[in-house]
Amino acid sequence: xxxxxxxxxxxxxxxxxxxxxxxxxxxxxxxxxxxxxxxxxxxxxxxxxxxxxxxxxxxxxxxxxxxxxxxxxxxxxxxxxxxxxxxxxxxxxxxxxxxxxxxxxxxxxxxxxxxxxxxxxxxxxxxxxxxxxxxxxxxxxxxxxxxxxxxxxxxxxxxxxxxxxxxxxxxxxxxxxxxxxxxxxxxxxxxxxxxxxxxxxx
Amino acid sequence: xxxxxxxxxxxxxxxxxxxxxxxxxxxxxxxxxxxxxxxxxxxxxxxxxxxxxxxxxxxxxxxxxxxxxxxxxxxxxxxxxxxxxxxxxxxxxxxxxxxxxxxxxxxxxxxxxxxxxxxxxxxxxxxxxxxxxxxxxxxxxxxxxxxxxxxxxxxxxxxxxxxxxxxxxxxxxxxxxxxxxxxxxxxxxxxxxxxxxxxxxxxxxxxxxxxxxxxxxxxxxxxxxxxxxxxxxxxxxxxxxxxxxxxxxxxxxxxxxxxxxxxxxxxxxxxxxxxxxxxxxxxxxxxxxxxxxxxxxxxxxxxxxxxxxxxxxxxxxxxxxxxxxxxxxxxxxxxxxxxxxxxxxxxxxx
Numbered sequence: 001x002x003x004x005x006x007x008x009x010x011x012x013x014x015x016x017x018x019x020x021x022x023x024x025x026x027x028x029x030x031x032x033x034x035x036x037x038x039x040x041x042x043x044x045x046x047x048x049x050x051x052x053x054x055x056x057x058x059x060x061x062x063x064x065x066x067x068x069x070x071x072x073x074x075x076x077x078x079x080x081x082x083x084x085x086x087x088x089x090x091x092x093x094x095x096x097x098x099x100x101x102x103x104x105x106x107x108x109x110x111x112x113x114x115x116x117x118x119x120x121x122x123x124x125x126x127x128x129x130x131x132x133x134x135x136x137x138x139x140x141x142x143x144x145x146x147x148x149x150x151x152x153x154x155x156x157x158x159x160x161x162x163x164x165x166x167x168x169x170x171x172x173x174x175x176x177x178x179x180x181x182x183x184x185x186x187x188x189x190x191x192x193x194x195x196x197x198x199x200x201x202x
Numbered sequence: 203x204x205x206x207x208x209x210x211x212x213x214x215x216x217x218x219x220x221x222x223x224x225x226x227x228x229x230x231x232x233x234x235x236x237x238x239x240x241x242x243x244x245x246x247x248x249x250x251x252x253x254x255x256x257x258x259x260x261x262x263x264x265x266x267x268x269x270x271x272x273x274x275x276x277x278x279x280x281x282x283x284x285x286x287x288x289x290x291x292x293x294x295x296x297x298x299x300x301x302x303x304x305x306x307x308x309x310x311x312x313x314x315x316x317x318x319x320x321x322x323x324x325x326x327x328x329x330x331x332x333x334x335x336x337x338x339x340x341x342x343x344x345x346x347x348x349x350x351x352x353x354x355x356x357x358x359x360x361x362x363x364x365x366x367x368x369x370x371x372x373x374x375x376x377x378x379x380x381x382x383x384x385x386x387x388x389x390x391x392x393x394x395x396x397x398x399x400x401x402x403x404x405x406x407x408x409x410x411x412x413x414x415x416x417x418x419x420x421x422x423x424x425x426x427x428x429x430x431x432x433x434x435x436x437x438x439x440x441x442x443x444x445x446x447x448x449x450x451x452x453x454x455x456x457x458x459x460x461x462x463x464x465x466x467x468x469x470x471x472x473x474x475x476x477x478x479x480x481x482x483x484x485x486x487x488x489x490x491x492x493x494x495x496x497x498x499x500x501x502x503x504x505x506x507x508x509x510x511x512x513x514x515x516x517x518x519x520x521x522x523x524x525x526x527x528x529x530x531x532x533x534x535x536x537x538x539x540x541x542x543x544x545x546x547x548x549x550x551x552x
Contacts, residue, residue, distance in 0.1 A: 053276075053279075053280060054279065054283070055276055055279070068280065068281050068282065069280045069281075070280070071280050077271060077272050077273050078272065079213070079268075079269070079272050081213065082209065086205065086209060089205040090205045090206050090209050091277055091281070092205075093204055093205050093206045093287065094206070094274075094277055094278045094281050094282070094285065094287055094288060095281035095282060096281070096282055096285055096287070102205075138277075142281070144280075144281070
């Protein structure tokens with residue numbers, strides 16, 4: 001019996017203002033698979049990820065995914081007045097995961113990214129690195145079927161990178177797709193699937 | 203209480219805002235009902251009170267905009283594309299907050315802070331003119347001063363000493379064929395028709411050569427004070443008056459790109475003009491009169507909504523006198539201002 005892909009991308013191209021941003025791409029991720037896409041500055045990494053999430057409409061090709069998505073945007077936006085715990089509890093409720101598991105899952109996610117000591121701090125008071133850990137934590141919350149990470153290494157110290165590596169390893173049946181430039185520390189997080197290329201560079 | 207609901211409530215009304223609302227209600231009650239300080243007017247209190255839900259609505263709008271920038275709807279789409287928890291929570295929380303603020307506003311009324319006036323209605327003198335018609339009969343022209351509520355009644359005292367008609371045949375008739383039969387020794391009560399209430403004038407004509415004499419100085423217009431069941435409607439009218447003004451203020455500030463104080467002054471001018479009752483007074487000539495005429499023209503250009511802002515000792519006289527078309531035009535003006543203000547939102551942060 002063949003397994004349905006968690007993420008299936010067919011000839012997905014991006015364009016902005018009538019100009020093509022990337023060479024159309026095919027991609028498929030099964031449950032538990034990891035993948036890495038390389039792309040330099042201006043290669044359309046963030047636009048590509050937002051299109052995969054459904055936050056931007058597809059202009060060319062198609063995207064299909066199964067289940068919930070945990071998205072790590074490159075530039076996260078948080079409600080700064082909320083504590084880490086309160087924010088994650090609210091997100092947990094948004095996901096409809098049920099009250100019984102809320103406390104345990106929020107605690108586990110905080111622990112996964114070593115955020116326990118900031119659990120009751122306002123997000124606005126966190127440094128850039130800890131905010132990035134919160135960015136990762138909110139994506140991991142509730143074990144979504146698909147994790148899309150846009151330059152997840154941004155602002156992380158070695159301890160943070162280690163937590164990220166461990167979280168990816170423990171993601172179990174979640175499919176993980178990472179986009180990042182080559183040589184910024186993400187190369188060993190997942191096997192390379194493709195490079196995002198502009199039509200001019202081909 | 204769910205984390206989402208609690209979070210939204212706390213975001214909209216942190217303790218500083220809660221304190222502000224409690225103090226605002228207390229201050230409004232003092233300024234309206236206090237024996238020495240207050241205006242002794244329920245209308246004034248309702249005007250103050252109507253500002254609170256408006257402030258709350260704008261606060262909710264600000265928070266909703268901020269939440270949109272923080273990506274709450276996107277977070278929900280990512281977790282469950284079919285769920286509607288975030289907007290539902292926001293709607294429920296807004297309902298709870300608005301109800302809470304209104305309940306808080308009703309507290310001074312319920313706790314006896316507001317003492318009901320002794321009289322249940324206001325009595326006002328009426329200007330009367332006598333007019334002799336071509337056929338020799340007399341008509342009485344009553345000038346009520348302005349538009350009055352349709353609940354108003356005119357009380358007339360008649361002198362029968364020179365009456366040439368019997369009590370049975372005596373009659374006072376209006377041009378629209380309504381009539382009343384006066385009884386010697388009793389006041390004549392005339393219920394004002396909607397048309398008479400709107401134009402603020404009415405005409406009565408006694409029988410031809412009846413000899414009935416109207417005691418002009420004893421004519422009184424009685425306007426019942428609104429009772430408790432009218433409170434929601436009166437509060438809504440005040441709300442309707444102020445809400446477009448806040449929208450206009452925001453539009454001045456954002457579209458006009460002018461300072462807040464200047465925007466407030468411009469809005470205050472519009473508010474003053476809108477609340478100004480027009481009276482048919484000859485303004486004369488001269489530079490001051492010319493300025494007054496310009497203001498009158500501006501006033502005429504605005505919808506007739508002075509009745510929405512019924513405040514002061516004689517608030518019952520103004521309450522419920524605004525035509526529906528006037529309220530609707532005023533509301534449309536506010537909607538347009540709000541639309542313009544929202545188009546010129548501050549740039550997104552982050």
